[in-house]
Amino acid sequence: MSHYGYSLFPVPGPELTRGLEKFADALDSACSLRPKHRAALPGVVRQLSTFLTTDRSDWPRDYMTRPEYLSAYLRWFMPWNLFRQGILLQGLGLDLPAGSRIVDLGAGPLTFLLALWLGRPDLRDRSMEYIAVDRAEPALKAGRDLFSAMTGTATTNWKVRTERSLAGHGRLPKADLLVAANFLNELETSARSSRAGRGSARAGSSDEDEGIGGGLEDRILVRWQKQVTSKGAVLLIEPGTRPAGRQLVRMRRAALEQGWRVAAPCPHAVECPLPGARSGAWCHFTFSSEGAPGWLHKLARKVKLPKERASLSFLLLTRPDSPISIRPFPRVRQGEGLALVVSEPFELPDWKQGRYACSDRGLLLLEEKSHSNRGASPAGIRMGGLHPGDVAIVQWPRDLRRDSKSGALILPRASR
Ligand SMILES: C[S@@+](CC[C@H](N)C(=O)[O-])C[C@H]1O[C@@H](n2cnc3c(N)ncnc32)[C@H](O)[C@@H]1O
Structure with a gap:
């Protein structure tokens, strides 16, 4: 096995x-922050956290x-x-040609724009147009103010514009890169509630247009296709939860059927081996939160939501011949394949440890001896080596066994 140092989630x-x-x-x-909001912050953060990671239909x-x-x-x-998006943007190494126009749907306080600024300082000199679309003007305004505070006068090459409107409404120029971060869940929820309320006063809203049924994902893609240039791309970033992972897998399937390419995270275009069906594993990535700032960890303790790991799921779709690409995956030779690590290491019998990885042959179980547990607890697992989001080259052995629990193809250490 060769590691090649290719990681979708490098240290910040x-x-x-x-x-x-x-x-x-x-x-x-x-x-x-007003004093009364400062005092209420921990409680409101916990409330909002429950809301944003569960079904949003009950929320205003x-x-x-x-x-x-x-x-x-x-x-x-x-x-x-x-933190999450900045690390991902660093790891993806998106190549955005000069003059690219990014349209960010459900942009909120322009999180993606600032993540790009912080995660890709090499793009700061490149001319770029960014349009944030959101229905909440206060969020857009906060984003504009925060971006100015963070960048000072150094933003001359990035033209930033905000549009208070519902996604899909209004006339916007076509995007080279359409972004939707932490937004699909809301779109799905509103589509569901619009459908439930069909015939009510809300019928005919843009949310209704985006509605579920006949394949929500197909409909969303058809709409996005009109909003993206013929060589454009769509980047979806969602929390690392099972429902979000499942939704991205459905989007991926619909996109492949409609002729889109999947540029990342998958190192292949075959069926996703991590669809998250029933209790099965779903595609998402976890990584250490150690690099997050001290003030945020302090706040985490205060709101009683300590975070040792961060997680997300994402999907980058491109139209054929799109100039928007990611840092190329390592090249493989005959008899070799790419394995994208999708799990933390876990303990296996006989002092071994395993990690799941995704490949064009389906799910892999990368197996190796655990070294760190000599004299330590039997549960000790070496945390070094491969991490979720790392891409390795594997040599396919002639005979592959399957893991009875997961159905994954077992790749012993010697095969890598
Ligand atoms: C969870 S926030 C995500 C904000 C930002 N993209 C981020 O990653 O931090 C979702 C945003 O979507 C906006 N939103 C929800 N439905 C919308 C719609 N149909 N049209 C436009 N904005 C919408 C909300 O106002 C909110 O700002």
Whole structure:
């Protein structure tokens, strides 16, 4: 096995680390918190957290316009999203040609824009147009103020515009890169409730247009196809939860059927081996939160939501011949394949450890001897080596066994 140092989730670089540290000051200067909201923050963060990671249908759609929820979003969710998205953008190494136009649907406080700024400082000199679309003007305004506070006068090559509207409404120029981050869940929820309320006063809204039925994913893609240039791309970033992972797998299937390419994370275009059906594993990535700033960890203790690991799921779709690409996966020779690690290491019998990986032959179980547990607890697992999001080259052995529990093809150490 060769590792090649290819990781979709590298440790945060210096610009991202410094930027996240500085973000606390930007919040204080651009979006200062009223004393009553400061006192209520931990409780509101916990409430919002339950809402954002479960079914959102019971929640007010305008939560981002309500000061207490917006404050909680800016101080808790936004910095964690900056951390997650910043690391992903660093690892993906997106090649965005000069003059690219990014349209960010459900942009909220322009999280993606700032994550790109912090995660890809090499793109700062490149001319870029960014349009944020959201129905909540207060979130967009907070985003504009925060971006100015973070970048000062250094933004001359990035043209930033915000549009207060429902996604899919209004006339926007076509995007080279359409982004939807932590947004699909809301779209799905509103589509579901629109469908339930068909015939009611809400019928005919844009949410209805995006409705479920006849394949929500197909309909969304048809709509997005009209919003993206013929050589454009769509980047979806969602939480690392099972429902989000399952939805991205459905989007991936629909996209392949409609002629899109899947540029990432999959190192193949065959059926996803991690669809998350019933209690089965789903495609998502976890990584250490150690690189997050001290002030955020401190807040995590205060709100009693300590975070040792961060997680997300994502999908990058491109139209054929799109100039938008990622850092190329390692090249393989005859008899070799790519394995994208999708799990943390776990203990196996006989002092072995395993990790699941995704490949064009389906799910793999990468097996190896566990070294660290000599004299330590039997549960000790070596945490070094491959991490979720790492891409390795494997040599296919002639005979492959299957793991009886997961059905994964077992690749012993010697085969890699
Ligand atoms: C969870 S936030 C995500 C914000 C940002 N993308 C991020 O990753 O931090 C979802 C955003 O979608 C917006 N939103 C929900 N439904 C929308 C719709 N139909 N049209 C436009 N914006 C919408 C909400 O106002 C909110 O700001």
